[in-house]
Each structure stands twice: as structure tokens, then as C-alpha cells.
Amino acid sequence: MDLKKFLFIFIMITFIALFYIHHQSRIFYLAYKNEQKKKILDELIDKNNTLRYNISSFFSLIYLDKNALKYVEFEIPKENKIIKLSSLNNIKSNESIKNKSNLVLRVFDRVTKSAEANTLRP
């Protein structure tokens, strides 16, 4: 075998070997990267679970009873505080009148900024 052929084969084998090593090291590099991302994902999942727990705690009826009612004036209505509405027909006609007046108000919307809902006077 002449020298040229020998050198060619030698160089090919060397390149293949180097490519294989590069390939393997790339796999390990990606494994390290994946490990880092997995860590971040795990941290986010843990944070999510903690936040879900906090939300559940704040929505808990025990917490609401203890704390939320301090800031909200809320009273469960007894039977005699329930107001009976008039019949459906009356409601519909009242609503149509209300809509018309609202329409007028809407035209002059820029003039008045008062809320449309009025509290019921007992």
C-alpha cells in the first residue's frame, strides 16, 4: 500500500473518531442543559403548588369568616328582609321606561357621571 492511501485512511479514521467524540460531548452538554431547565421547571411547579395552597387558604371559609368580614359589612338576610318583587309584566314595562331614560342619560353621558344603580331605601 502506498503512503498516500495509508495517510488518507488514517485521516478519515481520525475525523470519524473526532466526530464521535464531539457527538458524545454534545450529548452530555445537552444533558447538563436539560438538567438545568428541569430544575427551573421543578422550581416553577413547586411555586405553583405553593401559590395554589395560598389561594385555597385565602378562599377558605374559615379565613373569610375570620378576616374578610372585618372589612365588609355583610349580613345574611333573614326571611323578613327578603323583598318580594312585583309581577314580571310590571318589571318588563318598568325596564322599558328605565331603558328609555337611560338612553337619554347616555346621550348626555358626558354631562352626568353618576352611577345608574340606586340603593334600595328600606
Added chain:
Amino acid sequence: MYLRYNPRRLRLVVFFFLFFFSFLIVRLFYIQFFRFSFLKGLAKKQHNVYIELAPRRGNIYDRHLRPQVINLPRHSLYAIPYEINNKDELINKLSSILGLSYNYLRERIYRDKAFIWLARKIGPDKEEQIRQLNQKGLGFIKENIRAYPNRYLASHLIGFTDIDNVGLEGVEFIYNDYLRGKPGFGIFLRDGTGKILDFEERIVLPQDGLDVVLTIDEVIQYIAERELDKVFRAFKAKGASIVILNPYTGEILAMANRPTFDLNYAKDTSADFRRNRAITDIFEPGSSFKIVTAAAALESEVINEEDKIFCENGSYRLANHILHDHQPHGWLNFREVIEQSSNIGVAKIAQILGAQVIYRYIKAFGFGSILGVDLPGEMKGMVKSSSQWSKTSIGAIPIGHEVGVTALQLACAISVVANGGLLMRPFVLKEIRDKYGERIKQNFPFIIRRAIQTQTALRLKEILIGVVERGTGKLARIEGIKVAGKTGTAQKVGPDGHYVHDRFVASFIGFAPADNPRIAMCIVVDEPRPYYFGGVVCAPVFKKVASEVLRYLNVSPIEAEEKIDFVKKQSLLKNETE
């Protein structure tokens, strides 16, 4: 000048090299073919690491899928003692951070081991302080703890786990096999520094635990616990229990006890607080037990509602015992005997019925037997067989003495009257789901037996409505909704075996709306003071809880008045259970 060619020397050198390389080739051959598996195993040991993959423990939800338990991440601290140089200094620091004694930590860190736990599942603030120490030889492993956002709500029913997330009480214990899942494992690659890479040679994924959906309703549970808490504190009681059932299916909508405990600190609570009194505590029920005698009398047709009984003006001798009424009565009809809870009237009816008949109905109503609720620690109570009754037993047992029952048994008994005569098995598990929400298992209502006929139940229901309208249960009345119920007040037995005069168990059992029952309830208060009558202590609790629960369930007064067709309802139930 030229070098002399020496063939002998050349042959010697060539021979030496040939021998050397032959040796190398033989050695390589030996290593590669004969020592291959052993050396491969050694390499694997160095490069690979076996890691157990923990499954996620299943969650527990109420019937509307509101979470009652959540898994939270927590890190556990370990130490590698031979890597720690400044042991004493470290022990001092850790002792102040973790709140553990110096001696305890010293004993652990000076152990001749490669790995030791120092503290399991520590809070994030302590973890952060330890990480800031940057101490070689300390490390963290991530684990999970069970966290209960509702703290003490349904604590006795839900139960808790140990440090390794193994169920110890309640639903956590009974359904541990479903909740725990199955661990997996993975063989991962690690680098020269020991760092594990996400490059598995083999992996078996863990099977996450299944989720448990309970029959309880968080809102109903909260209402029940709030009112139970009030009565427990107001009457300085020793204990209290409440059970709310769906009378047709046996589903437990709420179950609570006082004293109670925060599930997040279960291990710091005494066993007495953790006891599920509603199913473990046996007590003499007193007059609420009279529904059994009344049912027996109506079904045996020995008496009608209008038949008159002379109640001896409050004092009646039975064998060597004198029976008293809390208020003296003369002539009462059967209906009034139950409404006014006359012990003498009921004792006389019992004497007509006889011990065997009464015993049969006691057993039919589920007393003296395990009901089969899917919670640990259920007691069957104490009921003497009719052959063991003494001469005074005929006056005592029908009025709820010389018999031991649990709050759950009383709730099931009143459900018999509410649903037209069927004894239903109570249960807390509604269904089991996987983590994707697919139903794996469902629990169906189960009829234990028919205790009484539907007609008897209807007649008894009318009498129990009278108890609330005109009798001892007036404080249980709800405006706009008919209520049926029975009060109970029983003296407790002292250590010497005699009844004491200053310790009582107060109870109220009832259902509402009476004509179309949605809930059946039992409230028991142990040693209330200064008042001790069931009608005074427990009936108002029933009223408050029932009125709020029925409003929550959107039961209108119109719906409440609709009379239920028991035959149709029971046939639907039979189809569901078959």
C-alpha cells in the same frame, strides 16, 4: 567509517518487541473477553446511580371538587459527616436555626456513617438560612408534605399522614392504598463530580396516587362546625359532635367534633383531640332513643296515636326502681307521650310490647352493630340481647338508658324515619379519580335493610313534627319549613356505676323539610353546663344549621311542602344500587 551489521543483536531486539506486543495483545484479549462483565459492572457502578422516583400522593376533594388537601414541596436536610470539618461550630448554628437540641445534632453528626438525616421537611425560611451557611457536607433532598388549607375543617374525617406521607387517621388512612401511588425508579448517568445528569439508561415512571372525592360539602361542613363551635364554647362542654346525612343515600354531608385540631399540626395534638367522637364515643342517648320504641309500637299495632296512657303524675315504680318524668303528666295520648317525652308513658308501652319485640327493632335500626362507614374506629355500641334484660331494663332501655350508641348511629336511625323506613349504610367516599379526572371507582348507596314499613315511618314522622311544633323540641322550629325531630337528655354514669345528677349528654336528632327531607342530622353535646336539656342545648343548633343549609341548597318553602313519593323514590334508589 561504517556501522557493523550484527544480525544476532537485531534478532534479539525484534524478538523482545514481538514478545512485548504479544503479551499486550493477550492481555487485551483477556480483559475484553474474560473480564468484560465484571469490569462493565464496576464502570456502571461509578457512572450510574439508581434513584427512586417518588409518586405524587393523591389529593382529597369535597363533593364539588374543592381541594381539602394539597401537596407542598419541602426540603429535607441531610449531612455527610466525613465531609464536615468544623462540626461543633456547625452544630451550634444548626441548633439555633432548626430549633433542635445541641446533643441531638451532635449525636447525629458524629455518627460514623456516610449519610444521615438531620431534619425532615423543613420550612422554606429555615432552608434559606441553612443554604446561606454554604456548608460543605450538608445537602437537601426535595420531598412533599400534606398541607390542609382549611386547617381544622373536617379534620377528624380527612385525617392526616406521618412524616413519610403514610395515612394514619381518617380518609388518609382508609384510602391510603389509592392515595399513595406506586414509586418508580430510574438509572441515571452521573459525571465525575457526582452530579446526576438527565440521561437515563432505564426508567420506570412512578404511578401517581389517585384522587379521592368525598361526599362532604365544604360549605355545609363549615356551617356545621361554626355552630358546633358556638354551642361547645357557650355551654363549656366536654365534647360535641354533629353528623349531617343525606337520608336517602347515606352520604355524609358533614361530620364534625369538638374539641378539634389543625390538620397542619396534627402530630403536636393530643390523641383525645384527634378522636372522631361521632363514631368512636358510645353514650346513653336518653329520650332521642324513644323513636325506636315508638316505631315498634306503631308497626306492631299495639297502639294508635290517639290511645290514652296514664303517666302516673310523674312517678312510677317499675320493679325496684322508680321512674320519673321531667314534668308530671296525667293522661296523655301516644302522640303526646312522645311529644312531651314522657319516660313513664314509653315504659308502659314497652311493657306491652315486650323485650323481644323492642330488641328486634333496636337491631333493625342499626344499633348494636357496625354500620360499615368507611372510616377507621367505628364502634358498634352496646345493646344487651333481650335474654339478658333485667326487670328494670324494660323501663330503661326503651327510654335510652342501659344502651350505648354513637352519634352516627343516631343520625342513621333518624334517617330511617326520613326516607320511609330504609336503613342506609353511611359513607364518605363519593368516587376515586385519576390525575386526569377520569373516574376509576364510584361509591353507590347501599340499603342495609328495611327497618320499618313506609306507613310506619310516615306516622312516626307526623309525631316527630309534633315534638317540634308542640313538644320538647320547639327551639328547633324553622319559620316556613316543617321540621321533625326528637330531643334527648341522659344522665351519665359515674365511676361507681351509678347515675350522677350533674353530668348529662344532650342530643337532638331530626330532619328537614319534614315532608321532603333533604338533610338528617344528629347533634350531641357531652356535659353541657349550666343547661343540659337537649331541647335547650341542641335543638337551637339544629335550627341554625338546618335553616342555613337548606338556604344553601336552595330549598324553597314551596319545595319543602311537596310531599315525597316514597315508593317512587325507593324504587329509584333500588335501581341505582343494583
